[in-house]
Amino acid sequence: MAVNQVSSVNQSYYSEGKREIKNELGKDDFLKLLITQLTHQDPLEPVSDTEFIAQMAQFSTLEQMTNVAKGVESLLSVTKLNAQSYIGKEVIYYDDNTGLYQQSSVRSALFEDGEVYLELENGKYILLDEIKAVTTPSTDGG
Numbered sequence: 252m253a254v255n256q257v258s259s260v261n262q263s264y265y266s267e268g269k270r271e272i273k274n275e276l277g278k279d280d281f282l283k284l285l286i287t288q289l290t291h292q293d294p295l296e297p298v299s300d301t302e303f304i305a306q307m308a309q310f311s312t313l314e315q316m317t318n319v320a321k322g323v324e325s326l327l328s329v330t331k332l333n334a335q336s337y338i339g340k341e342v343i344y345y346d347d348n349t350g351l352y353q354q355s356s357v358r359s360a361l362f363e364d365g366e367v368y369l370e371l372e373n374g375k376y377i378l379l380d381e382i383k384a385v386t387t388p389s390t391d392g393g
Contacts, residue, residue: 342384357370
């Protein structure tokens with residue numbers, strides 16, 4: 252007795268991966284809400300001027316916050332690129348433990364929690380902004 256296929260699995264459902272769930276409203280969502288509100292408002296009791304101006308101010312603030320976030324993201328990318336240029340260089344930094352300026356070669360750059368750390372040959376980790384001077388190590392061996 253032959254068995255016929257009863258149902259098929261929608262492969263595109265599984266191959267697309269997880270769908271992104273948005274937990275926050277963006278400027279497009281805000282505009283849609285505003286247009287919907289204006290379209291469905293009671294003509295005998297329209298939105299007051301002050302309410303409308305307040306909503307436009309909120310929209311403007313949202314736009315500015317979005318631009319600031321993009322700027323911060325861009326700045327962090329530049330900082331990461333800058334930190335990588337220190338690898339192999341000699342840096343002078345102030346050591347709080349000894350109270351003296353120390354000099355060491357940069358071994359690597361680490362990025363953690365929005366901070367940039369440099370790993371030094373002497374085993375210490377310092378923040379990028381703790382550097383007082385940068386030099387290129389001499390290659391003459393003396």
